[in-house]
Amino acid sequence: MRKILKTTICVFVLIVIFFFTKEASALTLSPIRFEISGNPGDTLQQEITLINETNKAETYSVSYSNFEAQGESGDPAFVAPKDGLGTWIRIESNSIAIPARQQKIIPFTINIPKDADPGGHFAVIFWGTSGGDTSSGVSIGAKTGVLVLLSVNGDVKENAGLLSFNTVGKQFWYSTLPVSFEYRFKNDGGDRIKPQGKIIIHNTVFFPTEYLNANMVEGNILPASTRKFKVDWINYERSKEYVAPTGFFAKFWSDVSYQWKNFAVGFYTARLNVAYGASGEHAKGTAFLFVFPWQLVLVMLVVFIVVFWGGKKVIKRYNKFIIDKNRLNGN
Incomplete structure (x- = not known):
């Protein structure tokens, strides 16, 4: 057996x-x-x-x-x-x-x-x-x-709808991309349906920044079933051969580089809008998340402080040079 x-x-x-x-x-x-x-x-x-x-x-x-x-x-x-x-x-x-x-x-x-x-x-x-x-x-x-x-063809009942939409695991806080979304769609009708549409990402000031295909795999939902779709928001993906550094500083700078290539910071709103069925009905959902790439922000803050402090020192020395020069010319 x-x-x-x-x-x-x-x-x-x-x-x-x-x-x-x-x-x-x-x-x-x-x-x-x-x-x-x-x-x-x-x-x-x-x-x-x-x-x-x-x-x-x-x-x-x-x-x-x-x-x-x-x-x-x-x-x-x-x-x-x-x-x-x-x-x-x-x-x-x-x-x-x-x-x-x-x-x-x-x-x-x-x-x-x-x-x-x-x-x-x-x-x-x-x-x-x-x-x-x-x-x-x-x-x-x-x-x-x-x-x-x-x-x-014939008289086919259509009965479908969105069950849920959120980030995977309902995660809210991210240190960097990718952000993975998932939505569940139920079909109680008599024929397959194929959701078609976008997930639109809005930034902190509510401007749309990304448009994601909500059904990249062109997947169908068969009658009397529920299907889960996963959509990833990512701008840069590491190669499959990538091996994370073991040293603290090497890993830190690797993360900074990755966060820069996948730059995203602040509060984001993701809005799902898909059409389905012969009548073109729409299903909508909303999810919220916050991205804070702390390693990249720390480096940018240090760079800003150095530039600001250094700039003040340069300006101060330049002003002193001009004043001293004017005094010499006055004498």
Whole structure:
């Protein structure tokens, strides 16, 4: 039992990794997502391009799965297609041979039943070098998948809204950027929705200073689910190879440099404004935060004091020089 469970977990991890990667080491699919609509009874025609990235000929098998939302991260839960969109998709051949470093265009059809329920229907078309049978719900081998998001036209209920918007962990005080925002959106309607809009950052005097894309990943919220979106405000990002200095002064100056490149200081207001749904409804939220880069402020204060004090000394000496010179000329 433990061995079966371990194998199942490994297979799931492989599927997820290859599913969310546009380009796998062996196979590339294009496009990676279809967002289409049709009427009950329609037959839709689409095409997928398969690219064999290996140096040898490969035979790829096709399989289908429905999927639904899993948690709030946007990750899908795959379901064996006993009905629904996974059973409406048809490709002429269950396997296709592609020579090394070559590609082929594969047409497929979606036959929407006349009695199909209006709203969202979601499936994935998997391609892999393993067998195409997924009747057991598990197929051994790495797969690459294409999302199919179908909207069946009709009377579809729309019921969605913003649940929350704030900084991650409701943090208020920051010593520097990045600042991470998150918002949770719930969809109780009959079709997927995709929030589109901005998070606008206003500074202490209420002028807008930054405009952040509220849905950079173009993520959808499936029916009967809640999804969490994360948005980062950052101007400069350290490289992945960056190693923080261990010495006090080295770390201090590294932080000063980073705070300067990500300069932000004072009280900020973040306003979320996104549109969603066919009717273009809007959802809004507000968050507050304070950024105080104390290392940078300390250095700037010291520099100001030195310049101010030094400037006064220079002016004082210059005035004394002029006065002494005038006295000498007067004599």
